[in-house]
Amino acid sequence: MLVQIIQNEWRIAWRERQLSVLWIIISGLLLFATFSGWQNFQRIHHERAEAAQLMRQKWENQGDQNPHSSAHYGTYVYKPVSILHFLDPGIDKFAGVSLRLEGHVQHGLAFAAASEQSSLSRFGDLHTGLILQILVPLLLIFVAFNSFQRERSSGALRLMLAQGTAPRSLLWGKILAVWSMALALLLLVLVLSGVLALSQPQLSQGTDVWLRLLGLTTLYALYYFLISAMAVQLAAAIRQPALSLLSLLSIWVLSTVILPKVVAASAEQQKPLLGVMQFNEQMHEEREKGLNGHDPEDARSKRFERKILAKYGVDDPSKLPINYDGLLMQEDEYYGNAVWDKHFGLLNRDLRQQAQYTAWSSFVNPFQALRNLSLSLANADLYQHLHFQKAAEMYRRTLIRTLNEKMAYGGSKTGDWDWIVPEAWFSELEDFNYQAPAMAWSLQQRTLELVAIAAWALLLILLLWMPWWKAERLL
Amino acid sequence: MIVAHNLSKSYGEHHALNNLNLNIAPGEIFCLLGQNGAGKTTTINCFLGFTAPSAGKAEINGIDVASDPQGSKRHLAYLPEVVMLYPKLSGLENLDYFSRLAGFRYSKNQLQEFLLKAGLPGDSINRYVGTYSKGMRQKVGIAIATAKQAKALFLDEPTSGLDLKASNDFLPCSKPAQEGVAILMATHDIFRAKDVATRVGIMREGQLVATHAATEFSATELEKIYLETV
Secondary structure, three states, X not given: OHHHHHHHHHHHHHHOHHHHHHHHHHHHHHHHHHHHHHHHHHHHHHHHHHHHHHHHHHHHOOOOEOHHHHHHHOEEEEOOOOHHHHOOOOOHHHHOOEEEEOOOOEOOOOOHHHHHOOOOOOOOOOOHHHHHHHHHHXXXXXXXXXXXXXXXXXXXXXXHHHOOOOHHHHHHHHHHHXXXXXXXXXXXXXXHHHHHHHOOOOOOOOHHHHHHHHHXXXXXXXXXXXXXXXXXXXXXXXXXXXXXXXXXXXXXXXXXXXXXHHHHHHHHHHOOOOOHHHHHHHHHHHHHHOOOOOOOHHHHHHHHHHHHHHHHOOOOHHHOOOOHHHHHHHHHHHHHHHHHHHHHHHHHHHHHHHHHHHHHHHHOOHHHHHHHHHHHHOOOOHHHHHHHHHHHHHHHHHHHHHHHHHXXXXXXXXXXXXXXXXXXXXXXXXXXXXXXXXXXHHHHHOHHHHHHHHHHHHHHHHHHOOOOOOHHHXX | OEEEEEEEEEEOOEXXXXXXXXXXXXXXXXXXXXXXXXXXXXXXXXXXXXXXXXXXXXXXXXXXXXXXXXXXXXXXXXXXXXXXXOOOOEXXXXXXXXXXXXXXXXXXXXXXXXXXXXXXXXXXXXXEHHHOOHHHHHHHHHHHHHHXXXXXXXXXXXXXXXXXXXXXXXXXXXXXXXXXXXXXXXXXXXXXXXXXXXEEEEEEOOEEEEEEEHHHOOHHXXXXXXXXHO
8 A cells, every 4th residue: 555655646746847857956956966076175175285296395395494493384284175065065165174283283174164154054156065954955845835735725635535445554655655755866866976976086995985975865864764753743734724834844844944953043142152253362471371371481490401311411501512592492392283283172172062052942943963963974074083193192292292393302402403304305205195994983073963863763663653543633 | 224332432532532422223314413523524534533532432344443444435436625626637537546446447437326326516527626616526535435435424514614505415325214324414514404304313422412313303493493402
């Protein structure tokens, strides 16, 4: 019986021109967005790869150089774009993609734009994720509404029930029919995405990309089940056509537009972020005056000098067998790292708390779970960004420490700022090679959303088993 | 076959159906007459399981509708007042779909035969139902009811809104009675009722106030009784 209902729903939807036209338009939009998203991804990928390569070339061709000059010369690292960027570009646009690495200073550009935004997750561009998240559910709502109202007003519903169709079977049939229409759209995207990803085998190596693509497909499929189950049950429960459509559309607007904005604004109110200027000022001040404000740089330097002189048993840095300047600079780095750890730690904590706040809202609004999980599976969310930022900072620390240690122990003496190291030595220093986290890591960060979306699915299935679904209620 | 024991349905203080007792045997056509709101459709709805009775019992082939609505539906067929069906499906596709829902799979030839027997012109069988007249849709409805091969048939104002020719064409729907089907028909059409019924019941304010054998009176006498009763 279910198969008959599903087949019939497809046949009717296809023959009713409005729905088939809408379906074709959305399919076209999806294909267009996926393809243009892919082109965009390729452009960004090449731009960043070229920029990274250029930076590396500049680094390797910096000439014979004093290590400290090289530390100031610095370099840039670029956040590699996830291959699934073409499906969901995530927060790249808002969080920045490049970091300048140099000695003495930690550039905190990553959240410069975001802290000035009212939300971390404002998306305006047309991309596949947006269509899948916003337009497809709207189509499903129309299909579900139309399906029930058409049969109710024509009397076909009475006839179906009189023919022996159980009310629950009817609901399941319609849910599965509406859902299968969404799955067909999803399949379209999956096939195109697979073909596109395979066209660039060097970018789609490894199982993680494919697992993520499979994860995204499963996520959207599950979400569409929620939408189908919710829309069909509401359309079945509310007899007045106008009220039924109004309720469905209200839920759609509330869940996709209003609630996410309210939650994001509320999360920011709960945990406001500092502006970039203020943040940098605080970092600078603490580096100069000390973490507690009572340990100025001069005093710290003097203490360190005494410690080193005592260690080597000399009374003046010029008598040290090593270059004291290198040690002092590294000591300052260590202090700067502690300041960074404190401030970025606090910033990360606040950002994570904001993210947790929105994650909890998934229990009220499954759309939030979808959006967060979609970003996460596309490797383009806040957590991944923080992961990159930490990796870049760790690389910077290693790089600067290597330069400082070369300065200290490489053979130069204190005050010998003209001492230089051959260019080849700089080329031997390892390049930044960022390894994006695996899918399991991404999902671990989104446990709340996973639980929420599963709870929603369970709830909607439970509602279907409620005894109130009788013929009397449907007619 | 179609039995009502003290069947009642109330909406607050209003008694839509009051203590209805009815027993329609196989091969019998029982026509329920009455004004709008007399309780005819409520009676049918109770038998179809579309309305839960407030008291009493509706049985089809010995199955209590309230306790086993799906089981009872296996033995009934229904023809509503307005058979709109799916306008974007042909008569044949509609019949095929509704038959499959009832658990019957017929060949294309068998489906055509049902439609032709119901009086649908052969050239319209594969046309969208949206292009049909009300009478033609009603005939598809008759074909659907016939194809279910049920032991009990419920007809709710089947000739309502049909012209004289279409109403006459409706006569095939009484044929199943010859094959032992019990038929309950709610109608305003006294003359049609007189033509097809075995017994006629007159309802007023939710109560069955009179029952007569259709052969007892002429159509004119029946009309007079009806007007006096309601």
